[in-house]
């Protein structure tokens with residue numbers, strides 16, 4: 001049993017449930033912070049001060065009223081002072097972030113990937129959650145959410161080259177940098193050309209920075225997968241929306257961010273296996289054609 005666990009795991013297999021719980025709680029706490037980001041960043045307010053207040057009566061939220069998940073349940077979704085309803089979204093974002101953190105953590109553990117990959121996966125998960133909620137409501141992907149993830153993707157391989165299974169820091173960094181660079185240039189070019197052809201923003205600068213951050217975090221294979229799957233899902237979503245609203249597709253504005261975000265999360269969970277399956281499929285198809 002012990003042989004299954006590489007030396008890099010600093011804990012015993014019996015502790016797995018404990019660490020999974022820690023990761024879920026960490027995710028819920030981060031989700032609580034993301035709630036602040038989702039509300040304040042699009043409104044150009046500081047995310048660090050002042051502390052949160054009830055929007056109705058101005059009551060300062062005390063420490064014990066700010067415990068992720070639990071406070072919302074114990075206060076039954078109401079302000080303790082004036083009783084005004086607190087949106088279910090606060091609870092939902094905390095729960096969602098906790099679950100999404102837990103799933104990528106378990107994937108790393110079960111596939112015995114380098115533990116430091118969790119830093120990159122957690123950073124991208126934060127970007128995924130904020131992008132879904134901010135882009136749907138405000139149609140932007142703020143720099144405050146993309147730049148830190150970009151930086152994480154570029155810096156981690158410099159310190160821990162084993163994150164990409166390399167021994168050399170330069171090797172590992174180049175893997176990330178190539179993804180970042182190609183993603184940036186390609187999506188920037190697409191954005192500028194798209195604006196000329198469609199005479200409106202096809203790919204906003206927020207989307208470009210999102211894709212550059214993805215390139216930095218997952219390298220070229222991840223960028224290609226996410227761009228492809230994100231575009232596919234976005235087109236299907238757009239067609240469904242135009243059928244429901246009975247409007248022409250060209251006249252609808254469809255936020256691309258949430259689709260890219262969904263694809264990015266899919267890549268973390270299933271990217272490698274999907275890419276492998278696809279390559280094998282192509283291989284078999286080529287063999288079949290040869291035999292015809």
Ligand SMILES: [Zn+2]
Nearest residue numbers: 054057079082
């Ligand atoms: Zn209140």
